[in-house]
Amino acid sequence: MQVRFGIMADAHIEFIHDGEARVRAFLDTCISEKCDFLMDLGDFLPPGETNAAEKERIRALLRDCPLPFYHVLGNHDADENEKASVLSYLNCEQQPRSFDCGGVHFVLLDACYYREDGKEYGYANGNYKKTAGEVPVLPQSELDFLKKDLGSTALPSILLSHQSLIESRTGIKNPAALREAIADAPAGVLLAICGHEHVDRLEKRDGVYYYCLNSMSYYWAGERYAHTTYGEGIEKAHPMLRLVFPYRDPLFAIIEITDGEIRVTGRRSEIVGALPEALDFKKAGLHERITAAIEDRCLPIG
Numbered sequence: 001m002q003v004r005f006g007i008m009a010d011a012h013i014e015f016i017h018d019g020e021a022r023v024r025a026f027l028d029t030c031i032s033e034k035c036d037f038l039m040d041l042g043d044f045l046p047p048g049e050t051n052a053a054e055k056e057r058i059r060a061l062l063r064d065c066p067l068p069f070y071h072v073l074g075n076h077d078a079d080e081n082e083k084a085s086v087l088s089y090l091n092c093e094q095q096p097r098s099f100d101c102g103g104v105h106f107v108l109l110d111a112c113y114y115r116e117d118g119k120e121y122g123y124a125n126g127n128y129k130k131t132a133g134e135v136p137v138l139p140q141s142e143l144d145f146l147k148k149d150l151g152s153t154a155l156p157s158i159l160l161s162h163q164s165l166i167e168s169r170t171g172i173k174n175p176a177a178l179r180e181a182i183a184d185a186p187a188g189v190l191l192a193i194c195g196h197e198h199v200d201r202l203e204k205r206d207g208v209y210y211y212c213l214n215s216m217s218y219y220w221a222g223e224r225y226a227h228t229t230y231g232e233g234i235e236k237a238h239p240m241l242r243l244v245f246p247y248r249d250p251l252f253a254i255i256e257i258t259d260g261e262i263r264v265t266g267r268r269s270e271i272v273g274a275l276p277e278a279l280d281f282k283k284a285g286l287h288e289r290i291t292a293a294i295e296d297r298c299l300p301i302g
């Protein structure tokens, strides 16, 4: 195995004031690091009026990017859109659901579904916020696809999704079904990477690493912890900035996989303005430390 790719998650371009610079830094680094491809784990760039001019500039960057750039959809991408229109906006309607690169099999999974009264529904126009059902789930259609796909590859696999595939605060509600679907994969699953939670976390279960990649941009604070960071000039145009703990620099990672190990090269930054401790920030079920960092990691294989 020999593959190197750049990966980012949860840029939330709609909310922030410097999204273009963040995406540009990611692209420039991945190109100079000679990555084989780029991966975005969702909550990125939904169509719509908010921040429209900057979004167009970022779309131009994506169009000019010389490397393949894959996307999985995040929940917020479907807040005001259908999934198909987001994929079309990102120019990736035809992207493969799985592909091989450098001796590794990569599988893109969509966990933007909920289950209500025994039926599964895909996210669209924010519908998932109104259900009393299970949110999110990896639906049967994705489980069936995954089982079949893993059964037909002789290469070890990496799973990519927006929401966590293992038990976590906001991960899928059916992680046991996921584990069952991958248990008999002939060449095995090395790693499952998610975004969504805006934290840096790694755990291992049944020989599979489950890795949560921190957000490129911020940790969510919410109305109760609203505070000013950048001042009225910027926050008038970008009011959501009052509701987050912004990361000064864009966070992303380069992941290199060889026969012996998975090596994550991350980035460290700092929170701009008030720190969570200063606001006595608390969130039910949050066990991870809020940190503006993607730590370097070396994960042995085998």
Ligand SMILES: [Fe+2]
Pocket (backbone or CB within 6 Å): 010, 012, 043, 074, 076, 196, 197, 198, 215
């Ligand atoms: Fe997010």
Ligand SMILES: [Fe+2]
Pocket (backbone or CB within 6 Å): 043, 074, 075, 076, 162, 195, 196, 197
């Ligand atoms: Fe999300």
